[in-house]
Amino acid sequence: MKAPIHINVSFAFLAFTLFSIVVSGANAADARNTYAFHNQRTPGSVDQVAVLLEVGGETAFLQKGKPQRENLGIVCNLEYLEKTLSDADDASGKLRGIRKYQKAAAAVKVGDERFEPSLQPRHSLVVVEANEQEALLYSPSGSLSREELDAIDVHFNTLLLDRLLPAGPVVVGQSWPPEKKLLALLLGLDEVAESTVEAKLTEVTKIVARFELNGRVEGKVHGAATDIDLKGRYRFDLRTKRIDWVGMLIKENRKTSEIADGLEVVSRLQITIKPAEEMNELTDAAVAKLDLTPSDAMLLSYTSPGGDFRCRYDRRWFVDNASGVLRLMDAGILVGQCNPAVLPKCEPDRLVSLEDFQEDVRKALGDNFGEFVAARQSVNAGGLRVLRVVAEGAVPSGTDKVDIRWIYYHLAHRDGRQAALTFTIEQEHLDRFADADATIVASLEFVE
Template structure:
């Protein structure tokens, strides 16, 4: 697809400043009513180009170092409005079919190119400010797929930037913390002075500029943002048809993510009145259009393809190798737990290891940190896997801890061990998240 951002347009975005032109007398007297004409059932064609560049901030051994990073992505999708907000903070829903979703991410010497699988190109969007949720009615997304498509300036949200009252040229209006959080993909915004300005009405278009500074947080990690943007409203269709945004963000290092100091540029073209056979009523007859806990789960497959499972969006992969991975559970900025997963060498006799021997191995692994067992059990689950579960308690550096161990063995002797580690005070908030994850674990069948 042709890159939607030209060099001259990038320069124009970077140099933008809010200007207030002279105000004609008729505009001062009457003002312009610029309410959206978006209606439920309408379909748009949306084209997006995203470019991000700057530094990742990585803390190693208590010292921060920086690494160059660059992201370039392009998207083309049809979007069907399902629920149109009647007020500034009303819930909104849409359904998209992605024709194109490609990206290239470079960090230091590493590069990868995430793509959206063909079987996940149908994406539902739900907005209940400040929360924005993307999921596929076709099944669980992978983390890298969600990260690819969940970009700045969600197209379903843009017309919430329009003024709620008639305005004259040069008039400005503020935007709520909830709207700015949703626009920038943040959990919370604590303060913002972002304002939009009506700068021109000509040739059937109303043109706006916005700018300001934002302080907020994502996963309880603080961030500071400066933004400038422009958008264009078609007076005939009463829709925003072009949007450009320049964002400079400085985010601290968090529990699971690196910090960063980056500049992001996004440009979007929206063509109302489009058609897509993938979003036609017949095509959606049996498609679930509202989110559920099951549909918003993410799918993880080990780097070596030896196991896979589903997990809720509070789990983040920290490290991974062919036969092992480490995940952390982050809830409202708190690190609730860590999960260590390892693939073991196949057992010649799947019945050789007993539950009692597994408990002895756990005592040996925990050493002086071990205090007592809470419970131990053995069962065969619905996949006919043999599952050992052992819960132990103890202390680490005088902090009361709980360890939840699983050993899962299939009929071929393939084995995976999972160790969930959490402080004892987090047990109630953990809410048996181990059982939910392990219940979806699947070991890869050997190739014939």
């Protein structure tokens, strides 16, 4: 709800001549002049960034099998310092930065409901990492929630903007197509199938070069088809040799997916960027003390609807906020589902045994039950007793049946608090699912 080519405006060379022409004045827009743009983003540089995103339109969904629509409005304000840590020319091939968010809040209205997702102060430091395939945001201070991530992961990631510059010399009025992979990263898409988007150099003055970005993108996000029309501009400062402003009008028509409602919206995005002084939390010494490895920090945090327990999960899981159900998407395919439940507290000496839990599973599955695959008892990282029962069977689907694997968990605190998790996976997706349940169960803890 993303590795850049680093580019510095150099002298423009007039084709087929033996002398160079310095970019200058109104006459610089003469089409006979060619211009090469190379930005001066280097490790250690710090930018002050302000982002304003306004979204208006409708969300589409099914209710009792009937299509429904509700008005949708979003206003998101972000302000942050972004320090470049490495560029794509280093050994890793990744572009990496770290941000200090000074403001990160959104106001969302869907129908009559309102909510305001924001970034917790303890997560104000966020690492941004990008390569050719993906752009990731995570906090070295702990796992973000899905709501926090959605609040800061907006279109046109500032770490990637330099890649909108032309790869070689161009003349005023010349256009070129941005790579599909770049468009997917900038727009938060899983893939771009078709694109008519072109960037164009429209003007060069003594202090800035101006560009346009227009066209249509057809792609997918979380398995849903989406069409996006782009109409925007961006500006390159010839003094700082950096893109310093972006303004985009983004019209999107997204189909409903297995995990999200459809959208028919228009977004207005404005980004301003200017050089900034380094603050204490972003000095080399301060950054060196942080663990910037993405492993555990890439996990997201989940709290049950009633606030009774929390856990962490990998980013392929998406939460239905209304029901608390988690659904696992992998490469646009719905792989599995997790139904969490809080159970009534009981006396510790009356907790269900593994054998009785197995029998409960058999009864719950009824005619769908086929056989038990595994059953065991263990203790998770937080000291909770864990019962795990794996069963296989089949459920009716039209005139046929679908083979299913169920993984049932019962987790209990020593004081008698209990929770249950039921994972449902179509057997054809078992390889994709792998051990996607393991992190959730290992990290689950009751909230004191």
